Amino acid sequence: MTALALRMPDRRRLMALSIPFAAVIGSMAIGLLLIAISGKSVPDAIEAFLDGAFGTAFAFGASINRAVSLALIGLGFILAARANLTNVGGEGQIAVGGIAATALALWPPIAGLPLGLAVILPLLAGTLAGAVWGGIAGVMKVRFGTNEVISTLLLGFVALLMVYWCVQSTALLRQPQTSSSTLPESLPIPDSTKLPGLTGDPESPLHIGLVLCLLLALATAVVLQRSTFGLRLRAIGLNELAARRAGMPGSLLLVVALGIAGGFGGLTGAIMLQGEQFYLKAGFSSGYGFDGLVVGLLSRGSTLGVLAGALFFGFLRSGGISMEIMAGVPSALTLVIQGLIVIAVAGSVILVEKLEGGAR
Amino acid sequence: MCNLIFGVYAPSAGQMQFAEEAWLPPSPAEALEQGIAMVHQHFSLVPRMTVVENLMLGQARGILNRQAFAARISDIADRFGFVLDPNAVVGELSVGERQRAEIVKCLMRDPQLLVLDEPTAVLPPSEIGALLDICRRVADSGRAVILVTHKLAEIAKVADKVAVLRTGRLVAQADMATADMGQLVQAMVGREVKPLDVALSDSKAGDEQDEGSAEARPGFALVCDGLTVQDRHGATRLDNFTLEVRPGEIVGLAGVEGNGQSELGMVLAGLLAPTEGRYFIGETELTHAGAAAVTAAGGGIVPEDRHAVACVTAMSVAENMYLNKLDRFTRFGLLQRRALNEAAEVQMKEFDVRAAGPDVAFSGLSGGNQQKAVLGRELTLDPLVALVAAQPTRGLDVSAVEAVYRQIRAAARRGVGVLLISSELDELIAVADRIAVLYRGRLVGERPAEMGERGAIGALMSGQLA
Incomplete structure (x- = not known):
């Protein structure tokens, strides 16, 4: 499906595929070496990692859920990237999505709605909030020429602080303070607004967000490769002046592109809230926006690349957390290992690009 | 090389x-x-x-x-x-x-x-x-x-010495002192062309005899009424520019580059709003309407900077040839790529755009073929009322130049009003019916497009009569 896979001769293709694998395995080996040096048991660490990533139905489901969040952010990123826009505001878009979804889910009339509306409306609210957040950056770009890297990033910080504000103030979303030990969190959302599970197994946290994510990935692939809208985004991204000359509504397309990217972020926030977390708290978005950005960057604009990268990082994150808790590997070291892997993958992607360039 | x-x-x-x-x-x-x-x-x-x-x-x-x-x-x-x-x-x-x-x-x-x-x-x-x-x-x-x-x-x-390369081959080599110009030209284009290139020969007369005179018709194809453009620093780049082009007429706009041609081109393309003044294509006022409206009103635009404004070089030939007409190939939001490529193939033949196929990258085409593609895109607007071509032959080889002129003349004969902006006076004299001169953003005079007027037009271009 990727352009890469179609164009290259078989041997090069094999090489192109094997390089990232080799890179991952190599960097993991270095990671294990680091663990050994730090004096922890390597087998314990590996066991903890595997347990945390795939070991139980719960672990597996949690990994997939993480991957869903990362994939959605990554999909939004590559859509905007098609128009040569770099959306680094995923974190903030998750945050506003979470706020909007929480607000709606906790609004009493919503919980009683039939036909799944109790689930759908908060999801839509989150998406809309994220789209507005991304759209603001788009408007700033076309109106004042503000670079979207800066505006989306800074709007992200604003959004994170808004989460604090919402959960600190009882006038907003903080749960009623019954004692001095009441945490600065929202009330849990009603059961009827939670995302339905995918399996009958109550142990598995796997929820319908996965299906949603796969559908959206398909839609993204179609938009990018088959639709006229996708072609217009590409034209705008490659040569804005020529696209405008050809009658395309340049400003509108840019705002819409960032709006869609933001919408994906907002939806991610709503899914994280309604699927797993169930109440809003400070630090709600916990880095998914930035990890999703990395997934988007490494995918080189390919939808399949986003899904693959998201799965990989989803398992990596779950396994890392488990390694930290079970095997006592310091969290800093886990981060170092993850960083190593990111660098290795990014480097191999560049290498593959070079190979591909040579094939032309 | x-x-x-x-x-x-x-x-x-x-x-x-x-x-x-x-x-x-x-x-x-x-x-x-x-x-x-x-x-x-x-x-x-x-x-x-x-x-x-x-x-x-x-x-x-x-x-x-x-x-x-x-x-x-x-x-x-x-x-x-x-x-x-x-x-x-x-x-x-x-x-x-x-x-x-x-x-x-x-x-x-x-x-x-x-x-x-x-x-x-x-x-x-x-x-x-x-x-x-x-x-x-x-x-x-x-x-x-x-x-x-x-x-x-x-x-x-x-x-001192000259070597002629054509499609990667060395086809002629000579000492300049002894070289025969006619032979060199022939070596460059690979076939007999009319003496030197069309720009230097007055082939207009021939055209008119063969295919009937391009009589200017009543009404206007393009009207510029007092167009004024000030840049960000408040400097006036285009000053009260007024010009009318009738259907079937080719008006040349002469001037040394940097005298307001770029600004005029951007305004007429719908990419720059004039500070003052209005302009019309046919009956439609387009002053603040934007590029899409210019296209819809029948304004074909060949921008002076092909790579920056006319095309997206990283996209395919077909995509570029229909960049402004993608809706025609869109069903349920999806691009009908096969129909697009088929249409492009037909159009490539019609306008002699030479490329390996409609889906090769536009950047792989020579400048001449790129320009023919752009011209083809703009000339197939329906309706086509006016054509504004800015420096349309710059950087092209002789045979592409000839093709561009032929297309422009053919358009005029079909009743399209043409504004040809060029800094090459010989080109204007060869192609246009009358020549207006732009100097420091102002229209400083107008002359018939005849070889005998060369001196007078040159004087206007350099501001001597302004």
Whole structure:
């Protein structure tokens, strides 16, 4: 499906595929070496990692859920990237999505709605909030020429602080303070607004967000490769002046592109809230926006690349957390290992690009 | 070819000799080291830095000594007989001055061979002479100069020897003193064309006899009414520009570049709102309507900067040929790629766009084929009321130039009003019915397009009668 896979001769293709694998395995080996040096048991660490990533139905489901969040952010990123826009505001878009979804889910009339509306409306609210957040950056770009890297990033910080504000103030979303030990969190959302599970197994946290994510990935692939809208985004991204000359509504397309990217972020926030977390708290978005950005960057604009990268990082994150808790590997070291892997993958992607360039 | 000499590519077969030794530079850096310098068609200067700073980028080591460097620059400029302010900010320089900065950059390394890749394609006519003088002086100082150009007249003016390349083959070679111009032209285009190129021959008369005169019809195809453009700094770039083009008429707009043509082109393309004034295509006012409305009203636009405005070079030929008509190939939001490519194939044939197929990248086409594709796109608007073509033949080879003129004339015969903006007076005289002259953003006069008016128009262009 990727352009890469179609164009290259078989041997090069094999090489192109094997390089990232080799890179991952190599960097993991270095990671294990680091663990050994730090004096922890390597087998314990590996066991903890595997347990945390795939070991139980719960672990597996949690990994997939993480991957869903990362994939959605990554999909939004590559859509905007098609128009040569770099959306680094995923974190903030998750945050506003979470706020909007929480607000709606906790609004009493919503919980009683039939036909799944109790689930759908908060999801839509989150998406809309994220789209507005991304759209603001788009408007700033076309109106004042503000670079979207800066505006989306800074709007992200604003959004994170808004989460604090919402959960600190009882006038907003903080749960009623019954004692001095009441945490600065929202009330849990009603059961009827939670995302339905995918399996009958109550142990598995796997929820319908996965299906949603796969559908959206398909839609993204179609938009990018088959639709006229996708072609217009590409034209705008490659040569804005020529696209405008050809009658395309340049400003509108840019705002819409960032709006869609933001919408994906907002939806991610709503899914994280309604699927797993169930109440809003400070630090709600916990880095998914930035990890999703990395997934988007490494995918080189390919939808399949986003899904693959998201799965990989989803398992990596779950396994890392488990390694930290079970095997006592310091969290800093886990981060170092993850960083190593990111660098290795990014480097191999560049290498593959070079190979591909040579094939032309 | 230039890239081979300069070490960007390695030849697949064959060898080169430089200074009586085999020459196979592994990289441009090595070529520079060995005494070969190249001025590329696209400059590599940082617009926001001064000339000195730009030139120091490549060559200074350690502690920067601006004064000494500036002195060296002025020194070189003096030696080769031109002026270049080392402390000017590059972004504020004219194209010609930037090019001189590039040349100085090359000369600072004291090269044995200076390669200039189509240096005159980007220059206004007023600066071409000066460039050729510089070439001459560099050659007189004992260095070899290779000048790559499409324009034979420049070669005739300055070269000692001439070699003609066509589709990668050396098809002719001669000493300039003994060369036969007619043969060279024939070697360049590969077939018999009318004497020199159409621009220099008055082939209009022939056209009219063959295919009936292009009588101007009543009503207007294009009306500019007091168009005024002020730039960000408040300078007036286009000043109360009023002009009417009738259906079937070709109006030439002459002027040395930088006298408001670019601004006029942007306004008429719907990409720049004029500060004052209005303009119409047919009956439709388009002053603030934007590019899509210009297209819808039947305004075909061939922008002067093809790569920046007319096309998206990384996209396919088909996508570029229908960039403004994608809706026609859209069903349920999806692009009907096969229909698009089929339509493009037909159109490529009609406009003689030569490419391996409709889905190859536009960037792979020669300038001439790119321009034919753009022209085809704009000429197939339905309706087509007016065509604004700005510098439509710049950088094209002779046969492409001829094709462009033929298409423009054919459009006029179909009743399209054409505004042809060009800095090449011979081109305008050959193609247009009447010629208006732009000087410092103002329309300073109008003359019939006849060879006998050359002097008068030239005087207007240089502001002598303004």
